[in-house]
Amino acid sequence: MAVIKDLLRLQTDIAVTAGEIALSRLTRKRLLRKIPRGEGQLVMLLPGYMAGDDSMNWLRDVLRDAGFDAHCWGLGQNRGFQGESGEAHVEEMTARIIEKVRKISGASGAKVALVGQSLGGLYSRETAMRYPDEIDRVITLGSPTIHPYISDDQNSFVTRIASRKAEAGFRFSITGKQGFLHWGARQPELPMVAIWSPIDAVVFSQSARIPDYIVQLSQAPAIRENLRLVCSHSGMAFNEAVVTAVADRLAEPVDQWQAFDAVKYFPRWSIELVEQAFGNRLFHEFIYADWRQEVVRPRPEIRDIEDDQPLLLKRLRRDHNDFYQLYAMIEESLADGSFDEESDYLLLADVARFMTDYLDRCHHPLEEFVFQEVLKFHPESAHSLEALEREHSKIAKHGALLLQQVENACDPGIKGRPDRLLVRWRKFCETLRSHVELEETVLFPQAMTHIPARAWTIVQRDWNLREDSAESPLSDVGVGEEFRHLFEYLSYVANRDRRPEGFGDNRVLGRYLDSVVFLSEKLDGALERRQSSSN
Ligand SMILES: [Fe+2]
Ligand SMILES: [Fe+2]
Missing domain, CATH: 3.40.50.1820 (Alpha/Beta hydrolase fold, catalytic domain)
Structure with a gap:
């Protein structure tokens, strides 16, 4: 047909x-x-x-x-x-x-x-x-x-x-x-x-x-x-x-490349005519903007997650946004543009663990699971799954090397060379970022197209039955011991305004004490919710 x-x-x-x-x-x-x-x-x-x-x-x-x-x-x-x-x-x-x-x-x-x-x-x-x-x-x-x-x-x-x-x-x-x-x-x-x-x-x-x-x-x-x-x-x-x-x-x-600008090829009178008839919004937003593709500079993009999306995709996209936030956070903390003795390697190690260990253990299996479901409805997507798996194993390999280097840097006995660490860190983030962009712009829309709306509930149920269906360690329910330092930092950032007087002198201690209060509040809240849902 x-x-x-x-x-x-x-x-x-x-x-x-x-x-x-x-x-x-x-x-x-x-x-x-x-x-x-x-x-x-x-x-x-x-x-x-x-x-x-x-x-x-x-x-x-x-x-x-x-x-x-x-x-x-x-x-x-x-x-x-x-x-x-x-x-x-x-x-x-x-x-x-x-x-x-x-x-x-x-x-x-x-x-x-x-x-x-x-x-x-x-x-x-x-x-x-x-x-x-x-x-x-x-x-x-x-x-x-x-x-x-x-x-x-x-x-x-x-x-x-x-x-x-x-x-x-x-x-x-x-x-x-x-x-x-x-x-x-x-x-x-x-x-x-x-x-x-x-x-x-x-x-x-x-x-x-x-x-x-x-x-x-x-x-x-x-x-x-x-x-x-x-x-x-x-x-x-x-x-x-x-x-x-x-x-x-x-x-x-080549060296002074400007994006293609179609306007110069429209006669002035035709633009004016369209503007007169429909206002300049029509011309600029629908005709002109469509023709003229901006040359955009690299920028991690935190995306809005629409309410009507399937829960599993929302979760994957939330992880992507977490990745972008963490990436931006580390970039911000590089005050003079590089890692040095003052850098918070524990924090970096947690971020790196999130980007490697968590993604590898939970996020990537979920994506591959979703694509196996896509295959049931659209067998022609087999190569998408293959390519996805290949990229995931490449990311896992690079991630393991990064983690090793970050962990060395945390150990006062074997401090790794900070400049090399920075190169590896940025390279890894770059790989992950293009991977995430591909998923956001190509693969997730593909999954939305091929899995019918009514099938998502069953897909969700099947996923929940699996052992690796853990929550993100950055959500209040899922925060694990291994991500405590990161969670504390995030709590600190979120809670900065409520910081009691007198904590400010010692950066690390102040942050730690402050966030412990916040963390325990969050964990208590999560515990209560769990208890009330099991009753
Ligand atoms: Fe992925
Ligand atoms: Fe992803």
Whole structure:
């Protein structure tokens, strides 16, 4: 059924493509008047699956007329995945592509920008990953999967044909372990722009976008940008808005990168007209804001937890918020930007234990449990679970090393080197933060989509039956002996205003005495609640 639906979607896409190609004949002159002029920048255009240079000729000619030194790839029809494995095929293709790139740059050795349509964009990313010194930037047009977690989000009719056409023994797949995700927020150090369309009927929008958390963590010169433009899949290289955006991004200087600003391409009168008719809120919030993707600087984000979410997800999200709070707390306590003899290593050890031991023992098993439930309703998500488990074991491994180092630092006999500790601490937090962002923006919404609302109560009940279903040690009920120091600190912070006079002289003692009172009050309250609920 899904295949038939996807076949119909494909037909619509082809119809829109035909319209875009027809319009392109009329818009060329106007386009050339408004797009930025190039200064001879080298550009190579890579066609999508089953297409050849013909599909990129029009874009090449427009770019040439605008002053860019644009070339098609010259490797004939893009026949898609061939051979025994996806990895071997990509190795071979990128080697062929870089040969062509070198021909284009010639004796000057100048870097070449790659603009890839669909599968051509995947090849562009992979080539840039392997030869970052020779590539200037990458622009992808509706290219599949920057993230293997969500790469099954594609037209099933097209992937079925691609699998049939691939050589025997190779199943067309770029999901899960066969997925290609090398593009982190900083690696490789060159800009990438993903142009995606909400009505793309081949590579669905989520799979063609750079995950938000990567965009958020990115910085110049390795900027990551998503541009949402309404167009078909196959006609992107003929669409006026897409070509405008491609030329704009090709002309943008890498070292002074500014986010794409669509407003300059709207005639002033059209903006005024919309503002007159609907007020400027409509234009700025719905049209403009949607087009213009801000380049956001890294910032841990405490999220609001909506009331109508399933309890289990609320709990996971509360843990995420705890992680962000603790992370911010330690960063704040680094008064002069580093750990030193004065640092509160006991506190750091508790925070590190929360982030490693608690997450490993309770939080990650719960996430994996939720995803096993997702599989019951949506077996195609198997690779999401696999990838989740892989990331969790990676975090556990890094966490164990961090904890070891923090515990050494707590021991006056074997003080670890504080600067090394800081590097490891920040690296670990960074890994965890991108993991959390991925869960918040991709995986939890996936769980919400696939587990039906009525099933969550049963999922919750099954989880409660498990031994590892303990509460967070930072909640008043769950606070454990091993997190006492941290809990005391948090209690102190929460209770600062009620602090009795005279405690202020000794920082550690004052905090300790003050928080013991608060802690015991909380524990008493929790005990009472437990007793009354068992009566
Ligand atoms: Fe996780
Ligand atoms: Fe998580």
